[in-house]
Amino acid sequence: MSFKEKGLLVVLSGPSGVGKGTVCRTLRERGTQLNYSISATTRKPREGEIDGVHYFFKTREQFQKMIEQEKLLEWAEYVGNCYGTPVDYVHKMIESGQDVILEIEVQGALQVKKKFPEALFIFLAPPNLDELKSRIIGRGTETAELIESRMNVAKSEMELMQNYNYVVENDQVQKACDRIEAIVLAEHCRVDRLIEKYMNKEGVDGK
Ligand SMILES: Nc1ncnc2c1ncn2[C@@H]1O[C@H](COP(=O)(O)OP(=O)(O)OP(=O)(O)O)[C@@H](O)[C@H]1O
Numbered sequence: 001m002s003f004k005e006k007g008l009l010v011v012l013s014g015p016s017g018v019g020k021g022t023v024c025r026t027l028r029e030r031g032t033q034l035n036y037s038i039s040a041t042t043r044k045p046r047e048g049e050i051d052g053v054h055y056f057f058k059t060r061e062q063f064q065k066m067i068e069q070e071k072l073l074e075w076a077e078y079v080g081n082c083y084g085t086p087v088d089y090v091h092k093m094i095e096s097g098q099d100v101i102l103e104i105e106v107q108g109a110l111q112v113k114k115k116f117p118e119a120l121f122i123f124l125a126p127p128n129l130d131e132l133k134s135r136i137i138g139r140g141t142e143t144a145e146l147i148e149s150r151m152n153v154a155k156s157e158m159e160l161m162q163n164y165n166y167v168v169e170n171d172q173v174q175k176a177c178d179r180i181e182a183i184v185l186a187e188h189c190r191v192d193r194l195i196e197k198y199m200n201k202e203g204v205d206g207k
């Protein structure tokens with residue numbers, strides 16, 4: 001018989017433009033064993049974004065229904081739009097022993113912490129706020145007004161990094177990915193995660 005282990009829930013957050021999406025894409029290209037949860041949002045798709053790939057794009061009414069039907073693990077309003085994590089996918093993956101990564105903003109991460117305190121919380125930090133602003137501007141997806149709103153939220157988000165288990169600076173994408181991979185690997189070996197796996201009756205007595 002084999003020992004059973006639940007999957008790990010990894011929450012990656014940090015201010016808009018810090019590079020969460022870029023880092024997640026790079027981890028995926030590297031073949032890192034993380035399953036990416038696709039969020040629901042009321043935001044309009046950006047050029048090139050595909051429904052069901054980048055987000056599940058919803059109307060306000062559809063999103064509200066998801067909240068009422070308890071289909072979201074967490075949700076938050078961010079700069080005028082709603083974003084949320086579909087709960088079923090996360091549960092299915094974790095229960096079947098597969099790791100999941102959520103790429104979400106800070107209010108949502110704090111909600112996940114209440115429901116899943118055993119999750120791994122990683123805060124992706126920019127080298128500095130000027131660089132953060134340059135990255136949002138350089139991406140070319142937001143108006144000047146939205147860039148200012150995102151920068152204002154970013155300053156308050158930075159103050160909440162103490163709620164996370166780790167802070168990873170995204171100075172260079174490959175280095176940030178190396179650090180995240182190392183943290184996830186170490187988390188898998190923590191005794192408080194593994195004790196249940198090895199010490200449960202079935203596992204210990206099983207021949
Ligand atoms: N380490 C880095 N050095 C320089 N530029 C970077 C780095 N990481 C990401 N970028 C660039 O910064 C911009 C923002 O990155 P990205 O869209 O991944 O951020 P994000 O945190 O996912 O943003 P949001 O939360 O708004 O979705 C992109 O143009 C990306 O190419």
Ligand SMILES: Nc1nc2c(ncn2[C@@H]2O[C@H](COP(=O)(O)O)[C@@H](O)[C@H]2O)c(=O)[nH]1
Nearest residue numbers: 016039075076078083084085103104105108
């Ligand atoms: N609380 C949640 N935040 C989410 C979720 N999906 C994405 N996000 C975050 O929203 C902002 C803005 O995203 P953008 O695509 O409009 O730039 C960013 O910080 C995302 O990480 C979610 O399901 N829940």
